[in-house]
Amino acid sequence: MFHRIHILSIILLSNYNYSQEKFIPNKIDEGQITIDGIISEKEWKNAIFVDLDYEVNPGNNIVPKEKTKAYILYSDTHLYIGFYAYAKPSEIRASVRSRDDLGMISDDIVWIAFDTYGDSRNNYILVSNPFGSQLDARAINALTDEDRYDINFNVDHETSGTIVSDGYQVEFKIPFASLPFPNGNNQEWNFNFRRNTFREGIPIELRSQPYDRTAPCQICQTTDKLLLTDIKIEKRVEFLPYLAGNITGSKSNLFDEIKYQKLQPNFGLGFNVDLNKNSSLEVTLNPDFSQVEADVTQIDVNSAVALEYPERRPYFNRGTDIVQYVSGAFYSRSINNPLISTKLISQGKKERLFFLTALDQNSIYQIAGEDRSYLGEGEESFVNVLRYQRLLSKNTRLGFLSTNRYYKNGGYGNLFGTDGWFLLSKNLRFTYEVFLNLNKEPVADWIKSEDNIFGRSVVLDNQNFNGKSLYFQLYRNTEKWRSYLTYRDFSPNFQADVGFVVKNNRRWATLYHTYQVFPNKPALQFLSFGTKADIVYTYEDYLKTISVDAILSVKTLFNTEITYTLDFDAFKNFLGRDYRNLESNRFVIRSSPSESLSLNLNLTVGRDLAYNEAIPEKGKELTFNFIPLIQLSNKLRISPSIRYARLKYLDSDNFYYNGSISRFSIRYQFNNFFNIRIISEYNTFSERFFIQPLIQWNPNPSTVFYIGGNQNSLSEFNDEMYSLFRVDQTQLFLKFQYLLGI
Template identity: 25%
Template sequence: MFIRLVASALLFIGCNVVAQLADESPLVIPNIKGAVVVDGVLDEPQWQAAKVITLNYVVRPHENTTPPVTTEVRIFEDDKTLYIGFVAQDPDPQSIRAFYRDRDKVWSEDLVGFKLDTFNDSRLAYQFFTNAYGIQADSIQNEMTGRESDSWNAIWDSAGQITATGYQVEFAIPLRILNFKEGENDKIWGAEFVRFYPREDRYRISNVPTDRNNSCNLCQLGDVSGFKQAKQGQNLALVPTLVVAKGRSREPETSLDWDNSDNQEVGLDVSWGITPEVSLQATLNPDFSQVESDVAQLSINNTNALFFSERRPFFLENADYFSSNYNLVYTRNINAPDYGVKVTGRQDDHSLGVFVANDESTTFLIPGNLGSSVAELTEESNNLAVRYRYDHSSDFSVGVVGTARESDNYHNYVYALDSKYQITEQDTLRVQWVGSQTQYPTTLYEDFSGETRLRLQKDDAFSGQALRVNYRHNEANWRFKADHFRNDKDFRADLGFQRGIDRNTSVIGGGYRWYSENSWWNRIEVFGDWDIAHSDAGELLRREVEITTSVRGRWQSRFELGFKGRDQVGLRQNPDSLKVDGNTTLFEENSASVFFEMRPTSSLYFALFSRVGDQIDFENNRLGKQLNINPRMNLSLGKHLQLNVRHNYSNLDVDGQQLFTANLTDARLTYQFDQRQFLRLIVVYSDIERNLDNYLVDTTDIHSSSRSLGTQLLYSYKVNPLTKFFIGFADSGYQNDDVSTRRVAEQSVFMKMSYAWLN
């Protein structure tokens, strides 16, 4: 009897070991030849011979539970193209959330797609997704920085259709758009196949289970094997561009006469796969002006420069190669180059990114410890960025970054060393040290006042250093962080975006999470942190405690309640001294905030953030009472029309009286005809009212009332990310104490077109 029990136990253990080994073995992708029409119908014989898998795990918001719907994936390749078909069953096809949208604008809808780590080193992964209509969304996931970016746009084919039992989607991914190591043997890549099923909850359904206790996401991909004969080719794209624009501007306060301008530019963009692992992008005579307006931001009572995301394709392509803990490469600083060249690539454990570009002018931040400003030189500059990373193992990476900006009377050189160490599955340490050398034009300080003027008063070149240390512990139920940032008074990173110097900050925080799979809520988290900041001289700049409680629940809802208490110094009383102690007032600010978002139907998303409490009046250096209300709404009117509205209401009262009330509205109405074309109307309205009687400073240059209105009408037709056509009209105008009615100050009409020749 005992022998039988032992034998049975050994047999049970052996079967489980075999099953685990089978689960861990690579998924073999068959090589099948023959033409396939990408139309959303999986009716070619190749699909019947394809490898078939099912998505068996809900990995979010639950942990590896049984999915509420069935999803089948079919996969094969033919040496040149990877074909993937999804058959997504749905018990109620009328509830499928799918709309006609522009590329990368479908992330909240019913989606199917996959991740590919073509080097299988858990560093970078390509992501390809579409909604039920085949509208594309692609991105790069960077495990080194912990960020995802959908600014990467590749040329691939997809098609989808809703059926009586759900929907079907076909993907055709040309292997030439991927970076991978060629060879004569089967290649083993990391992969995950995913379906997003948004209903009351937004289910993320996968073919591989996820361990919440493992903070490394890409380490948990499954393996796929195949692509033995895959070749990349030269992947050469020549993209000539044409820009035709006409505009006019004026200053209504002084004259109603128009100054006219014309712009006709012919340029060329080049993309070339030098080797299977290394690619080159170049641009000649580009027009780098914005096609679409940035999302409007309110800058009143703000002592720091505003941040705007990069949108220009040349700088977005392979931008992840230049990322590190510090934002040392912020390409919006380069405004109007005549040329740009970029080389990026990976070889074994090495990755490299280099770009060079000139600029007709030179714009950079002048940072401080109580604020920052923007300086602009009318001198042409040359700009260089270099990023190298060595991945010693899946747990440890080191890298270097170098940037340079030079003009006739100015330069800034930056050199940095960074590393990431995955200590355990739960513990991650990131460290970066940065050095810089800078020289300003000797008379530049004369254009500024206060702290900025003092930071610019440098007769010779000067050097500075910065250090950033981040530790993260992340488990299923709790997380912990500890950070230290040190930017000394002479540190500058002018090609990057660094608003603070002469500032040393330490942060410690942690939180605990509860999960539920059978309630109206699926996750509750309580998180708090404490931070303190000093100048290089040890003077207190800020001390803050913050605690937040968040609840995620049905209808894809999230509710957060936060409380913040901090001691914060105001502006310097003597602007001709950089001293803080004895030269500033330490204010005690206490505030509460609430955030709520929900997607109750497929057609409606809304969110609201509000903060109430104390706020420093930086204009007059005293404490006031703030009320900020920031609602946001996305409303779909049918399958083609969408309205997006953001509003920012900000009110500050001091000594029981209003100081200012500001309203800013950004509204965008888009009609998406099909996958390729849309018509968009953008309206941005600003209204600021000030009570000048409540100001302590000279109000000669301050308007009691100022309003502005800007509009843009844009038509876009995109064959693919490189072949596209834009035509649009934009104008902006304002009124204030000196201009009694709204007067248009700027108008422009423009056309841009590009065509890609691919090889």
């Protein structure tokens, strides 16, 4: 069967290829290039040149007004790339930023994209602004930028940048040991270069090769060839020890002084070794997975299901692009508090392997229902995750996934499945996911509920059950039209014990169809309008949802994107009750009118249900998130924000809920590695306040030193004395982690 699919893909794509050029750089001795942000003629005299001579946005592969030249050299162990971006210095946007600061997308930046395997599975992205601030990411093929870029991917490399009289210059020094690529001393990689800049406030993107905006696969268009000969492949052997400690203090009564506990020290060790250039083994003992920065609190007052938070732990982010699934089959934060974990990653020319094990000391147990989810935390469990992907051709991939969680005192959750990705033509793509689960509940009191799911009690009482999930999507993109047809199927007893699934018992079809144009005018740079329709049935064949959306999106003056969505639920069934004509209007506005100011506004007005009431009823909804980012200087920025939500009774001035979360952040970036910042937040729903100061030094992706604290108020004291800035509980913490390479 695999052979037939392979032949079919070759036939369908035999007449379809992207343009490409070959570049053979000269080899130099180590130490010839000094990474100081200056393109010295003496140092770079033997470099080959690559011109960025295509404007791909807003122009469509036209000759750009801005001149950009890239330089390439290499040694036995490093690749050297320089950029000379010509511009008026007064028009260059840039700030000194910490590593992987997403604010960099509002700066002038240069990109390097590598597809080292030449198979379009992913692109490795290295980005720098004119001050040498770094952002690196892994790009996969996805429908949106949010899903496409994984900024938790890291490449240990050097950059330096300088603003000069006629533009800016950036130098990259990239160790071959830091990039994944096939075994062998002679390499042929796919690559291209990009530059993002601004012309009279309008964002401009330049590339070193043409870009087809109609293609359904963006990363497939990194096709220029870079040939490197007789390089040295160095195997990494790395140790990552850390030492951490914290002191906590709290009050027993409102007017007591804070009493501090003894210092709680902690230490652990990470170990990473390259088995060969394609494979690495990573082990972590007693890992410290405390986050440097607190999660942005989400408003969950009207959510009937658990909310998903992004993964911020570096260990679980490395290599996990291969286990990203639409159906929620894997969710790394379900591994809550591991005592020990191992991870094997291997990527060859035709296959990829990911194998993760962990002993989780505090297991998360989540049950998905038809309308609600149930969450508990339990005892120890042992976790396995095995993922294998095979490339039948550049345009055909098939994969397998197995996850297992075995609980200490009995019970288990096993999940098995397959997935596939097929580029059927220049404009057409098909993907699928199919999973089966086999479960036996532990006997535990982790979840307390009298609810039942398809005849099975939610209480954990040793029941056996199994389920399935299906996902199919056909996606088409042309110059004028963008469409997809999706079918999702979650059986009533589908559960992913190492995943994130919050609703099941649904058969769900979606049709999305939009028209898009690129006028490339200052006031109208992009326009799209279309519709999305959803219909959902349960396994008992009763209607769950009929929803139709009208969507309008424009890009206009002041680097502004505006999206309006009219979401009309003609019919919705929730907890067995039928509701009709639920309409909401959603506005999303993102704007970066200048280097000093960026704005993000989300506004929803309409009608929704009070989902957490005993008998849910309709109400008048108003929610908005307003997040401005103000750059006061190249090194100082502030970001106040507010998230507000209310649901008002239809027939009175009373509210089902009414509250907000206010947050304020200030950061001073001394250089690319060292910063100090303070975050404060006040939550009116819980009536709690916290403030978190932090000093951080982060010279590379793994080495870090920070010292900071958390100061909180406790809501139980509010009746005795209400004060916005009262501190009832405090924590001081520090951590030093240093990467040792052998």
